[in-house]
Amino acid sequence: MASVQKREIAPSVSVTQPARKRQRWIGYLFILPWFVSMIWFDAIPFGMNLYLGMTDYSVGPIEQANWIGLENFERMLDDDLFRQSLANTIYYIVFSVPLTLILAFSIALLLNTRIRFLGLFRTVYYIPSIIPVVAASIIFLWMFNARAGAINQILYAIGIDPIRWLTNPDYTKITLVIISLWGFGAQMIVFLAALQGIPEQLYEAVAIDGGGLRARLRHIVIPLMTPTIFFNLLVGLIASFQVFTTAYIILGPNGGPLQSGLFYMMHTYNNAFRYFEMGYASAMSFVLFLIILAFTLLMIWTSNRWVYYGDE
């Protein structure tokens, strides 16, 4: 029997080596486009950004940039607008991220039921997230107009005084948080997909034990959804740190009244393209990268305490 096995093994070894080699080459070819684009569009710009952040680069040939070391980073410590823009951004994140998460999760729960026209509802709730941000921002600019906007007209009709949503510094960030909820559709789709992956038997087990909807939510849905919640929370956090387009269109490059809506990316943009301080803007970009990285690592580190992956 052993000699038969050896005869069977020896020919197969000499046949599979070229096949494996070919498979490896095919794999490399498939990842080649991604690899090249990652180098060109991610790695090289990242390295250049780090280098330029340590120069006094303005605009034009990079050869004209002079090395100044950590001066740009030291300058941030004295820059009042750096602190204000960071504070504005954190304020926005603290409200926008959890509210979007709760809204998306709630709508996903509602859409995970068997009702008529379910497909229509899912489409309707998803459409806002695919409307171009610029177009949506301009529409919101009109909706929040203090005189002619729909929101104040409705408030006035029900006896509430009109609010200066975009010209009162106490309201600008709240307005932008409200607008940010418009794009909950993408997170909702992810939640919906995850909800549909929960086995029916678990719901039946809860029902057998006498539990209702609340028990189902608390003991089945939320624990099993923690990986998806974690994913959406992380993605939402990273995106919110980079808030720019809506604020720029609605409030302008200076962030509205008393720079109440001046976010970190807007201050970076102003330094780069309005003041031609590209070196300082590059340094600010790198600092933002470090902040986001720190938050991401913190979330990953704490995730093992509350994220349940099911195979543990």
Place this chain on the structure above:
Amino acid sequence: MKEKLVFLGLALIVMLSPVMSPPARAQAQGPDCAGGQEVTITFMNWWGATREPLMNQVIANFNEICPNITVVNAVQSWDGREQLVATAVASNEPPNLIMTSRTETYQFAYQGLIEPIGSFVEASGIDPWSIFYESEIGNQVFDGELYTMPLPTAGGISGLYLYNKEMFRQAGLDPDDPPETWQELEAATAAMTELDAFGIAKLGANILLVNDLSSSFVYWLYTNDGQLYSDDGRTVLFNSPQGVETLEWMVNFVNEYSDGLEAVRDFMAGAPDLTTADFPLFNELLAIEFVNVSAFGHLENTDPEMWADPEMWGVALRPYNADNPNAKSAGVSGLAFSWGYTIPVNQPQETKDAAYAFLEFLATAVDGGCYFLFEQGRPSPVMACNEDPAYYDANPYWDVVLESLEIDVSVSITPVQGQINDILSRAVEEAFYGADAQTVLDRAAEEAQALLDEFWSES
């Protein structure tokens, strides 16, 4: 391992292949319509909407002289303009001629990104100083070098206001006696402003550029015998007693007669400018608006009925502070806009020649810039163009327009003007929210002076 090395080598070749490809080059050219050789240049500009067909006609007129030069009229959107200009001028293959503001021209000249045109002018044999108003051509000089020619005027930006005569009549005011002083402006505004639950229903006078408080302040400063900088551009002067008085007057005016800064911003947010039919001046909701000379073309196109009837609208000079014996009506030239057309250095000599040929035609020719501006009812930086009697037929207030050009004061600026504008805007805004005018102006002056000192020390 060998496979990985081969893979990395292949990746390297793919990555470097765009770099190794030779860039496209235009054919060899020479002077005078680029030597008669066929050449195409891209003209990056922001003359859109009703001005685009006018510019196309200018290009067609140019082609009757230089049929070998094809000018691509690359009209851009205003969104993200600063970003577009900065990346365009710094690119390896920039547009051949780019419309830039004075601040941008100075910044790019400082960085060595644009070509001085002195040698082109000399070869052409023209004398810009005898063609243009002195302040107009002077605004396009940086560090002793001429970098472009102006179109339209840098002047006529702040010295005028447009007013709705019907609203004057409704308020019992004489429409042929518009306000000439700050004090008269206050009285007229009080008579014509109406409020409701949403804020301002009708506004007598909008004295602000609501999104540019810095320029608003500077324009009023010069009607109070104040100055932004010293004549050499090295010393900040806007925190003078005249500056403090001006800022206090602006704050008091807006709070007393316009229900506050937020109310004015909300009122003006509904219609951004005179290119829209909703602009309150056209609908008897705004009586007085401080405009630049582009307003005439916009008025003609947006409300031709109003434009055709001088009994419906009027033009007057910016009011001055009658309590200051040295004050008079004045405009500021060269602070905002002050457009020029710059030639990036990163291009072959033949396209530079062609770009200059078009620039000279655009800026100085009768059927170039003169035609372009006449069709918009606005003045030209070329002295001879403004003497055309047809202007008086085209614009019933042409004498007032010429008077406003004469009272314009050119301000010295540096490449850091963009940052100083924002510093000053923040200071002015803080005053509107209750901060002491002297305190905020002193703080802004300190920051601005530091920027100027740093710039001049590195120059």
